[in-house]
Each structure stands twice: as C-alpha cells, then as structure tokens.
Amino acid sequence: MTVDNIKKNAMKYTSAYPEIGTGKLGVEPIISPALFELERERLFKKVWLKVGRLEEVPNVGDYKVKKIDVAHTSIILIRGKDGGINAFHNICPHRGNKIISETGNETFGHARANVLSCRFHGWVFDTDGPVRSIPREEAFSSLDKKCLGLRSVHCDVWEGFIFINLDENPTQSLSEYLGGLGDHFSGYPYGDSTCSYRYSTVLNCNWKVALYAFTEGYHVSTIHAATFPSLATLQHTDFKLFGPHSTSTLYVPPAEGIVTTPATAAFGSVLQQSERHRPHLDQLPKGINPDRREDFQFEFPSVFPNFLLHLGAGAGYPGMTYFTHQFWPIAWNKTLWEGTNYFRPPTKPSERAAMAHVNALHRNAWLEDTGTMEDTHEALTSGVLKELVLMDEELMIRNTDYHWRRYIGV
Amino acid sequence: MSALPTGFTKLEPFVRDWAFATEKKRSEKRWSSTKEDFQVFYDAMLECLTSAFEEIDKYEIGKMPEQIKILYYLVLAFAEASPHVELYKGDSKVPYSFDAERFVASHGDISD
Structure with missing residues (x-):
C-alpha cells in the first residue's frame, strides 16, 4: 500500500467531501476578538x-x-x-x-x-x-x-x-436553510417528549471551543471513561454533509466484558419494560439507522451554527428520546452552554426515578465534557499553536469551519 | 411512627441525610459525602430497590402519601448517588470534571 493510499484510507469519510479539504483548523477564529465582531454581524444576525x-x-x-x-x-x-x-x-x-x-x-x-x-x-x-x-x-x-x-x-x-x-x-426560508438535514430528521415524534431536564452554565471560552468539543466522538473513550466505560467500543460513522449542516451515527457494538452496573441494570429494566420508554427504532426517520441496528446509540447532527441534536429514540441511554446542546456567544471568550435531555413523561414513580438516573449519568458526562473547555481556550489564547490537526471522524468540525469562513469572509 | 412504609424501616437511618425533594439538596448531600457514606447508603438501597419500586408504583406521581414520598426521595437519591460507588470509586465529585456547582439546573426542582 502506498503512503498516498494509507492517507486516503485514513480520511475515508472526509475524502468523500473534497470541497472541505483535509487541511488544518486555524486557531485565529477562536482567539480573535476582531473576528468575533464579524461573527456577530455576518453570522448570528444572518442565519x-x-x-x-x-x-x-x-x-x-x-x-x-x-x-x-x-x-x-x-x-x-x-x-x-x-x-x-x-x-x-x-x-x-x-x-x-x-x-x-x-x-x-x-x-x-x-x-x-x-x-x-x-x-x-x-x-x-x-x-x-x-x-x-x-x-x-x-x-x-x-x-x-x-x-x-x-x-x-x-x-x-x-x-x-x-x-x-x-x-x-x-436570504433563505428556514426550510431552504435546513435543506436536506431538515428532511433527514423529519417525522420523529419529538413532540411526545415533553419532559425535559435542562442544564446551563457560562463557560470562559470561545463558543467554538465548546461547540467543537461536542462535535466529535473521538473524545468519548477518554473523557467519558469514568461515566460511560461501555462506550469504549463506539463506532462513529455514516457521515453526511448538508451544506453547512452535517450528521453522523453512533453505534456501540456489544463487546465482551461490558460491565453493566447493578443500578444501571435495575433502572434500565424499568425503562426497557415500559412500552413508552423502551427503544423505538421503528420511529426513527427512514434515513437514520436504515438497517435498524440494535446497537444504535444516536444520530448526531450539527445544525449550523450553534445547535447540536442527538436523536436516540430510547436506544443507547434507555428512556431518553433525544438531547440537545446549544452554544450562545456572550463575548469572544465567554459562552452560554445549554444542554437538555428530553424524555417522554413518566407514567409511574419508578419510571421517573429511572429517568433521574439516566439524567444524572448524562449530566455527569457533560461535567466531563465541559471540564476541558476553559483549559483549551486558555491554552489556545497563548498563541503557541496557530493551527490544529483533525482526524477523519472530526470532519463535522471541519465542515462547520469551512462554512463559518464563507459567512465571515476570511 | 416510622417515616417510611412498613417493610422499609431498615432505611430509617438514611432519611435525615438523603431524603430530599429537590435535585439541588440531593446534590449538596452528594458533594459533601465520603466514600463510606456512599457505600452504606448504596448497599442498603440496592438490597431493597426492587421492592421499593413496587411500593412507590402503587401510587401515582404527585399523589403519594408522605411515607411513600420519603421512600421515593430515597430512590431518587440512590439514582443520583449510585454512580459515585459504581463508577467514581467513592469520589464525591465526577473525576476530572467541571465544577458541578457552576451547572444551573434550569428545569427547576422537579421532585414528583
């Protein structure tokens, strides 16, 4: 195998979208107050x-x-x-x-x-x-x-x-703006999940530091080793780009030696036995997990510029149908992050308690995620690094950056 | 009279420190607990968890009598405390994580 072929295989998802390239990610958009002023006018007041x-x-x-x-x-x-x-x-x-x-x-x-x-x-x-x-x-x-x-x-x-x-x-209607992404995700009964748990915090970092930290699955086996050890076998695949938006799928194949803890087993079985809360892969839009794989964890799109949706349909974390993240810039170095878990309402107290367990694990995982962001921002502000390297499965970040540049004009 | 329904008197010693209606109160208890605190509460709850589910499920959410509500709060506390035993080796914080006290639960105090 030639070096070029090795490189091509290493970028198998990214190379399907030659327009976004395989180059490095500039640090300037993250640490420049002047570019933040352009983001206000050219991005957030336009999309x-x-x-x-x-x-x-x-x-x-x-x-x-x-x-x-x-x-x-x-x-x-x-x-x-x-x-x-x-x-x-x-x-x-x-x-x-x-x-x-x-x-x-x-x-x-x-x-x-x-x-x-x-x-x-x-x-x-x-x-x-x-x-x-x-x-x-x-x-x-x-x-x-x-x-x-x-x-x-x-x-x-x-x-x-x-x-x-x-x-x-x-310049575009919402439907035109969402384009193919809107079609890909339509039809799921989002409105049934009226029970939501929302956390927020103000992070001392650029909004893209927070957004990008959540826009890849590469970090899961390290950052979430404590809370979600069973995700070590995660497969992040089925990448699709829809203009500035993108999506991908996370599967977690059954692996030898997965440890289900006693509490997870007890609460999980409450939700699995519930018609309302058990996984409903049949309700997923047709293009998502088309083979209806049982190890489907969630479909994970980036809705440009600052919204992430994770459609789980009760799979993966039992009971939770979807969760979202949003990143609101306050200043070039300050961001309001919001994370929300959506469930169908509980029909009895044990289901409510089981939802509290899933919610607690999720909140804890978000504490693990947000734990890196202020450090990353502070270190990047040093200016020591001018560019960052991205691996194949970080291509949703690459796509966001590509379209960000088109809006900002840099 | 016991604060708890018949059959759950073994949980009596945990009522004062763990049976809270709000996530915030339960979190404050978690943040100030030792490895031993977590372990004894975890062991006692796990032993009767299935029967606790059966007991609380005799009532509707929002319509639980006082004793049942206390048991239900202990189950909620277990839901939130169990990861500290099973995943965090008794640490009161999630290891290598953001300051939990900076997270705002914007959903308010959902308790029943």
Missing part, C-alpha cells in the same frame, strides 16, 4: 437560530423571552391568537424599555387577555404585534400607529423547534 420548543409555550398567550447576547437583544416568542408563534424584539417602540422584565437568560410567562403592556408608560400591544392603546395619545403631535407596533423578528418552526432569523430580509 436561522433555534431558540425554543413549541412545548415551552403550549397555550395561546404563553411566552418565552430568550436573551440573545451576541445580537445585543432579547426576543419574545409568544403563542398568538391563531395558535402560531410570533417573535418580537423585547423593546417598546415608544422609549425603548423592555416590554417584559427578564429574570435570566430565559423568562417564561403568560400574556393576559392576549396583550402585552410596557410598564414604563403603559403602552399596550396586541400579541400579534400592533399597538392597541397609548395613554394620552392626543398629547403626541403626530403618531403613525401602524409604525408603532412591536418590532417583529422572522420566526418559523421545524418539527416543533422554534427558529428565528434576525436579518430584516433573510
């Missing part, structure tokens, strides 16, 4: 961003306010009178006060009588946007009320995931 789930605002008038630090704004997502989701900047068109006072990164509430009112001067807005009443309206010299409604934001829903686009004139 579709996932900001919620329909189940978070189930009833007409329910709202969620989501802070988007990178765009210096916060967005009201509210269930309108027609049942659809409306999105507005959380700002009063009168003097700029926030319409809804926020209590944190995410604020939930309900608009009574389908109106929102600003507590500064009492302007009242319909939940569909138009201003409904202005106290002492006659005292303004002239008012074009048509221009004084809530400032709307482009919003659309895919499979129950709510997305916004902060561009005044988005």
